[in-house]
Amino acid sequence: MKQSKGKFITPEIFSQAVKESFIKLNPRYMVKNPVMFVVELGFFITLLLSFFPSIIEANSEHLRTYNIIVCVVLFVTVLFANFAEAVAEGRGKAQAASLKKTQKDTKARLLNEDGTESLINSSELKKGDIVMVSAGEVIPNDGEVMEGIASVDESAITGESAPVVRESGGDFCSVTGGTTVVSDWLKIRITSEPGNSFLDRMIALVEGASRKKTPNEIALNTLLVSLTIIFMIVIVALYPISGYSGVVLPISTLIALAVCLIPTTIGGLLSAIGIAGMDRVTRFNVIAMSGKAVEACGDVDTMILDKTGTITYGNRLAADFLPVKGVDKQKLIRVSMTASVFDETPEGKSTLDLGKQLGYNIPDIKTKNIIEFSAQTRMSGVDLENGTKIRKGSSDAIIQYIKEMGGSIPENLKKLVDEVATLGGTPLTVCCDDCILGVIYLKDTVKPGMKERFERLRAIGIKTIMCTGDNPLTAATIASEAGVDDFIAECKPEDKIDVIKREQAKGKIVAMTGDGTNDAPALAQANVGLAMNSGTTAAKEAANMVDLDSDPTKILEVVEIGKQMLITRGSLTTFSVANDIAKYFAIIPAMFMVAIPQLSVMNIMSLASPYSAILSALIFNAIIIPCLIPLAMRGVKYRPMSSNRMLIRNLLVYGLGGIITPFVGIKIIDLLIHPLLSLLGL
């Protein structure tokens, strides 16, 4: 994982979060989190009782002191929960701030209808405006290329330093605001309103401004609310019932019991877990359009992956040299290597590597001119000092080049090229001056580690389907090499949507990656669609996640993050509920021990006094929230294993752990606070 490790909280985030946690005390805000709202209500009541202890009940000796302590602990409990949420938001904001840096206010050259140009601020641009951007200038807003072809540095968004080619029409016509044109020029039609560009929306999402509760979060919230209601019924009923038994319970004690029993731990951390989950995805340079999408990731059953770029490097690594009739293979190898000396692309490097493997040294050459690959010429090469011109490139481009020079085309070139294509490879034609020497067979290579990854996916029940335009034979070879479960050969974009629909009809949740406009319908149809940032606007709009690094394999990690988020929620819920057992054993005997001495047998933790027992449970309940913040932020550790084993493991850690931890914690707190309480006379 490329995820930034390091501390999960910085001093800035901390101080901001402290401030935020007070602001969030506003009841209008708190009411959105019913569990913590109940705690806040308890705080208000105990606050009132601290000032006027005898307003509801008969004043006893230490009632005021006791009320004040309960009141303070409740206040801290609410603060802790707010703090958890604020920290999660703070981390998101820090992330957003770094994105915002790219969104400098730039000048834009607006192309007026009469053809003249006027210079305006990019923030004044409207949808539909047409702008000119030349080399060195920043693209002012999201748009589509109308004319021109240029290489664009998108490192501001993607972090990838190699520039990408953008041209009108096809899959490479969309540009993102904030990126820089490094060569040539582009005429761009702006496609988004100011303040609503892709980047803006991303930032808003990351900041959590437009965060909506996810379906599962809503369902879990329902459960927490119902638990809260049940415990409120228990507490309200307990008042007359204990009265019948001759026990008069102070209001503060009832409130303390209520707060201890309702699931405050998960209630306080629930929204933080959601925000942190989104944040983890963002740190991974994937922007999820909604938390729902991340959640759906956890359920993915089938993953549809493009072969090229995702599973393999694409047809890029040299595998063989195929000379045309009448040319010595040695010569072809030597010339090919010469052509590749200054070629930094994988094609060039692998040609050199292959030559070295075959026993040739890297030629020592004196160059006059280095011709780099460009989108227009589709070839690269070198001009040597002795006047020899060596080129390698797509066979169409080379044939054109040779024809212009008046050279002849070898008769079996076409056969060689076709042969390579049939094998699923890419032919790279090599020529020296005006004669074609042969073809470099660029073979598709499966990325290292893919097999293990698919293994991992299989272990958690995810089926992988590879889509490729290759013929069935080649597809089958790659499929077995990569270890995918299934493949679709000669796949057209329409086929993808059919596959998705077929899988969905079986009740499966489907994830896919894509970048082209023709992928858009499939991306929309899939339950989880991950679009590449390098892809078209249509694809990005249709998808529910966008990968800024345009690395299709990331979907695998996103799935794991989605699962991790759900596991964190489930585990903390279990922990929170399991805690109740110990809290009961701390508070119930404490409540009744004085009036019914027999019940002191139930004080199995042998807590020092009723007051200290109740307060220990309440304090434990409060401090467990900040203790679990790191876990909520990082998420529960996730390792692929069978569902049953994972269930047993998490039940032991969070279920059994949740039963035992509070017994220990409450006892320790009791030992610590009892002397203090004695000083206060409690």
Next chain:
Amino acid sequence: MFQIIVTLMIYMLLVIPMGIYLYHVATNKHTFADPVFDRVDRFIYRLGGIDPQKGMGWKKYVMSLIVMNAVMVFIGYLILRIQALPIFNPNGIGAMEPTLSFNTIISFITNTNLQHYSGESGLSYLSQMMVIIFLMFTSAASGYAACVAFVRGLAGKEKDMGNFYVDLVRIITRILLPLSIIVGLFLVWQGVPQNLNANVTVNTIEGNMQDIAMGPIAALESIKHLGTNGGGFLGANSATPLENPTILSNIAELYSMMILPGACVIMFGNMVRNRKKQEKDNTKPKRCLFGSEGRTVFAAMGIMFLIGVFVCYFAEKAGNPALGQAGLSQSMGSMEGKEVRFGIGQSALFTTTTTSFTTGTVNNMHDTLTPIGGMIPLLHMMLNLVFGGKGVGLMNMIMYVILTVFICGLMIGRTPEYLGKKIEGKEMKLTALCIIIHPLLILSFTALAVGTQAGMEGITNPGFHGLSQVLYEYASSAANNGSGFEGLADNTYFWNITTGLAMFFGRYLSIIIQMAIAGSLMKKRFVNETIGTLRTDTKTFTIALVLIVYIFAALTFFPVLSLGPVAEHLTLWN
């Protein structure tokens, strides 16, 4: 101890074939008795204008159930009020008082059978037959019908929930009637009266005069247990020799009340299982005992039941130290309020069974159980899902299964699903609502009773035991169990009305909500099952389910239980 184990082992042998038979009846599959019953059923359908092919959605199904129940309530109430008429009334019983009639009719239509009257002095034979026995059949059948429809919804094989009237008829004709005739005859053989004669007054050997109750006791007794009803013909219920004369009749009654709720779980397992099997291979489904999903639920219920039985048994066996000090030997255990012919073993088993299977019949007086021994029946009614009665227990258990699935599903990183259907916000909302109802009814009415003068007047034993009595009364009402702790002066306006309301809401609100959940799940698409899916048919899941039930359902009642039975126990043993 040995007795209990043997009895339960034989039960396992009986319940499995019964469950498979129930499954065949519920799914319209072939059974050996079809040639006879098909004709009977067709005749009834024609008479009632029922089209057996016509399915119902969950709303229509529930409406049919409620309307039919309402009609029966109306007729039953009328009969109770006019029972003084000399029709089948050899003992000259007078009309029943309005609030008691309300309580009684609600009690029997909801299958609770809480009795604030004594049968021998409160009901004419006409009422016993046309109100009590009649409702014992129909209320039990209503519950089973709801359960069958609920399971159909969960299984999701069909487009609708089935036809309520058809289910009702089939359950009565094919299950309840034949079984109750067999059990009834068995009880007559064991000496239970079955006649329409007036009570007999005899001279006892001590020279006193005594009335011996007569009437259609065996007929009532058989359906009382089979339908997990529980209301006795006589005030002392199955503790009297007239209702339950021998150890054999006791075991027969025990099995009668246990067999159908257990069989229901097996039916569920089979109904749910079939879908999976059919999908996997299109071969004819093999004969199966439980169905893996049914096994999980059965095991979880079984574990809780066994824990209950043994705690109750050992608590009773330990005897009562206060009586021990008074010089009464406790070597046999606490025999106060128990029948010598049943002893501790059969009494503890019967007590746990009657409250777990929400029957409510008693063969010993629960009021005189030791505090912990009495806490077990109380707790099992508070859970209301340890098998439970008339199919409703299964439905309640499924609520907790959904809850467990939700929490465990999250813990393995999947949004929760059960039986191939996603559990989402809507189902969780309904499940949560359903789970709230039970503690709400029990605790708020208990609080009301101990907080008001009218309620306090009913408490005959003040102190911890009094609280247990009150809790027991409302737990029994809300769980539609019907057994009484007794010792409560409960035939007053306050008790008649509050327990009536608890019974009413406890029954119908739950059924409506549960049917809504099944209806909502039925419409959902099946989701795919992979190794990443939470398996709900494993031992781990069973244990998780038991823990969730104890933590969610039992802990809710922990404070009141510690003020009632626990405090009483600690006082007694101090």
